[in-house]
Amino acid sequence: MKISYVYILKCSDASYYTGVTSNLNKRLFQHESGFYKNCYTYRKRSLKLVFYAEFTNISIAIDTEKQIKKWSRAKKEALINGDYDRLQNLAKKKF
Numbered sequence: 001m002k003i004s005y006v007y008i009l010k011c012s013d014a015s016y017y018t019g020v021t022s023n024l025n026k027r028l029f030q031h032e033s034g035f036y037k038n039c040y041t042y043r044k045r046s047l048k049l050v051f052y053a054e055f056t057n058i059s060i061a062i063d064t065e066k067q068i069k070k071w072s073r074a075k076k077e078a079l080i081n082g083d084y085d086r087l088q089n090l091a092k093k094k095f
Contacts, residue, residue, distance in 0.1 A: 001056050002022060002053050002056075002058070003022070003055070003056060004020060004021070004022050004054070004055045004056075004057075004058045004061035005020065005021050005022070005024045005027075005052050005053065005054055005055070005061070006018065006019070006020050006052065006053050006055065006058070006061050006064045006065045006068065007019055007020075007021070007024060007028075007048045007049060007051065007052040008047045008050050008051040008052070008068070008076065008079075008080060009031060009049055009050065010047065011039060011041060011044035011047055012044050012045060012046050012047070013044050015044065016018075016050075016073070016076050017031075017040055017041050017044070017047075018032075018065055018068045018069050018076075019056045019059075019065065020061050020062055020064075020065040022058070024052060028047075028049060028084075031045075032045060032046070032047055038052075038064050050080045051079060051080045057093065071090075072090065074088060074090055075090040075091065078090055
């Protein structure tokens with residue numbers, strides 16, 4: 001069973017980058033070293049890993065990554081801080 005990871009990096013400009021990988025250490029090294037020059041994080045180094053979750057199903061990991069990418073900054077920060085009670089309230093639309 002292969003493990004996949006969804007991760008969130010905090011960039012030098014305080015923005016967040018969400019990604020998915022099957023080799024977290026290698027991918028973090030690639031981000032930090034600027035391995036991919038067209039990657040969002042290339043000009044936003046230095047980077048800090050602020051969250052990751054493990055998955056045994058790559059399809060679920062990819063779906064989770066896509067979901068998190070659509071979240072507001074506040075909702076991402078609640079996840080990062082482990083404030084799971086706030087996640088539900090932050091998902092509600094404000095009218």
